[in-house]
Amino acid sequence: MEETPHRRRAPTSSRDLARYAGLFAARTGVMRSSAMRDLMAVTARPEVISLAGGLPDTSTFPAGTFAAQMTRIAQSSTAEALQYGPTEGFAETVDCILEVMGAEGMLPDPDDVIVTTGGQQAIDLVCKTLVDPGDVVICEAPTYPGAVPVFCSYQAETIQIDCDEDGMRIEELETVLARLDAEGTRPKFVYSVPSFQNPAGVSMSLERRRRLVELARQREMLVVEDSPYGLLRFSGEPLPPLYQLDGGDFVIYVGTFSKILSPGIRLGWAVAPPPVMEKIVLGKQASDLCSSTLTQHFVREYFSEGRWREYIADLVEIYRGRRDTMVEALREHFPAQATWTEPEGGLFIWATLPEYIDTSDLLAKALREDVAFVPGQAAYVDESRGRSSMRLNFSGVGDEEIREGVRRIGKAIAEQVELYGALTTDSTSPAAPAQPRVAEAAGDGGDVLPFRKAGEGAA
Ligand SMILES: Cc1ncc(COP(=O)(O)O)c(C=O)c1O
Numbered sequence: 457m458e459e460t461p462h463r464r465r466a467p468t469s470s471r472d473l474a475r476y477a478g479l480f481a482a483r484t485g486v487m488r489s490s491a492m493r494d495l496m497a498v499t500a501r502p503e504v505i506s507l508a509g510g511l512p513d514t515s516t517f518p519a520g521t522f523a524a525q526m527t528r529i530a531q532s533s534t535a536e537a538l539q540y541g542p543t544e545g546f547a548e549t550v551d552c553i554l555e556v557m558g559a560e561g562m563l564p565d566p567d568d569v570i571v572t573t574g575g576q577q578a579i580d581l582v583c584k585t586l587v588d589p590g591d592v593v594i595c596e597a598p599t600y601p602g603a604v605p606v607f608c609s610y611q612a613e614t615i616q617i618d619c620d621e622d623g624m625r626i627e628e629l630e631t632v633l634a635r636l637d638a639e640g641t642r643p644k645f646v647y648s649v650p651s652f653q654n655p656a657g658v659s660m661s662l663e664r665r666r667r668l669v670e671l672a673r674q675r676e677m678l679v680v681e682d683s684p685y686g687l688l689r690f691s692g693e694p695l696p697p698l699y700q701l702d703g704g705d706f707v708i709y710v711g712t713f714s715k716i717l718s719p720g721i722r723l724g725w726a727v728a729p730p731p732v733m734e735k736i737v738l739g740k741q742a743s744d745l746c747s748s749t750l751t752q753h754f755v756r757e758y759f760s761e762g763r764w765r766e767y768i769a770d771l772v773e774i775y776r777g778r779r780d781t782m783v784e785a786l787r788e789h790f791p792a793q794a795t796w797t798e799p800e801g802g803l804f805i806w807a808t809l810p811e812y813i814d815t816s817d818l819l820a821k822a823l824r825e826d827v828a829f830v831p832g833q834a835a836y837v838d839e840s841r842g843r844s845s846m847r848l849n850f851s852g853v854g855d856e857e858i859r860e861g862v863r864r865i866g867k868a869i870a871e872q873v874e875l876y877g878a879l880t881t882d883s884t885s886p887a888a889p890a891q892p893r894v895a896e897a898a899g900d901g902g903d904v905l906p907f908r909k910a911g912e913g914a915a
Pocket residue numbers: 457458510573574575576577600602649654682683684711712713714719723724
């Protein structure tokens with residue numbers, strides 16, 4: 457998801473609301489807006505440095521390659537590229553998907569794959585297929601902010617399991633599953649972004665991956681593995697996807713071309729066991745008939761050149777440098793009490809500030825300084841959580857802007873810290889305000905995650 461200039465809708469007047477409100481479906485009452493989408497209106501201003509989006513750096517895609525591909529499509533496939541296509545997607549697109557999944561050691565049956573309109577639609581279709589109002593869905597805390605509005609739209613009861621530097625705490629998951637068993641509730645699925653998670657940047661350890669898959673198989677419980685970032689690794693050893701460990705019986709896999717090629721082409725995919733896939737296909741027929749045939753041709757042409765791995769390798773080099781730049785800037789400009797993750801891949805750093813700083817308030821201040829980030833609460837269904845955290849993106853802008861953006865956020869934080877120091881009697885120095893709460897015990901609803909500042913002992 458995320459970010460291009462867009463039109464701003466005029467606010468709804470109370471007269472309009474009164475006119476239509478009686479017609480709304482009950483689900484609209486719990487629908488949530490996407491924090492990143494909301495931010496797009498402001499971050500589209502050229503003077504704003506946006507560390508908010510999840511934007512890959514599309515400026516690195518060679519314009520010559522783009523032009524040559526489009527020319528080839530025009531010469532050989534105009535009619536098909538402008539026509540409707542199969543709901544499941546073209547077989548050639550599925551071949552490209554198999555190549556990408558093969559690069560991470562997965563070997564799905566092509567019949568289990570559906571091409572979707574981005575990974576976002578795949579999440580939506582999975583929920584459309586599996587979730588009735590009131591059903592339990594389990595995900596990470598924090599979770600992908602774009603999944604929150606989907607779970608809310610389908611009126612799921614969402615339970616979030618805390619993450620630490622090794623991803624979702626599977627022991628906590630087991631406690632929750634035992635409680636649900638006692639209540640006679642079977643969760644519909646566990647949703648996880650195990651590799652370079654959005655928003656936290658952390659990856660699930662091998663041990664936890666194995667345990668999660670074991671639980672899924674023992675309990676015949678579905679796990680939805682959403683993995684846009686698995687191939688964007690800067691350091692450390694690759695970890696097997698959950699899908700690979702499971703073999704595809706209980707893990708539904710969601711992938712996307714957005715972060716390894718382009719989000720503008722709006723192409724992703726889902727892989728699911730045949731009975732689930734049958735329903736997903738029906739759901740997609742009702743949603744949009746088929747995904748763009750034009751951009752499926754684009755993907756086919758691109759993969760036929762055989763350089764897609766080199767392009768990802770280039771992106772990895774660029775993002776590694778930007779991650780380093782952001783970490784350096786955080787050390788320089790964020791207060792000593794702040795903690796942040798130092799991801800081995802992906803696009804995001806999750807930073808947590810002293811608990812008295814509300815990052816939604818801070819965002820208002822930051823926007824006045826022409827810089828944006830995603831406030832942590834967007835990653836929680838319970839919006840009272842995540843309030844002192846923020847998601848920072850390091851892939852969408854260059855080193856200079858990262859440094860300047862972090863400097864501006866640091867300035868806004870320093871002002872909040874100073875204000876807090878002035879308002880609290882027990883604080884003697886604005887530079888050393890009351891110590892923040894650090895790690896919360898699992899399951900107590902705390903907001904401050906026990907992430908370590910890299911290079912330090914456990915928080
Ligand atoms: C974890 C995760 N899932 C899904 C998506 C949706 O991506 P798209 O619809 O562009 O494929 C994103 C985008 O940022 C993401 O981070």
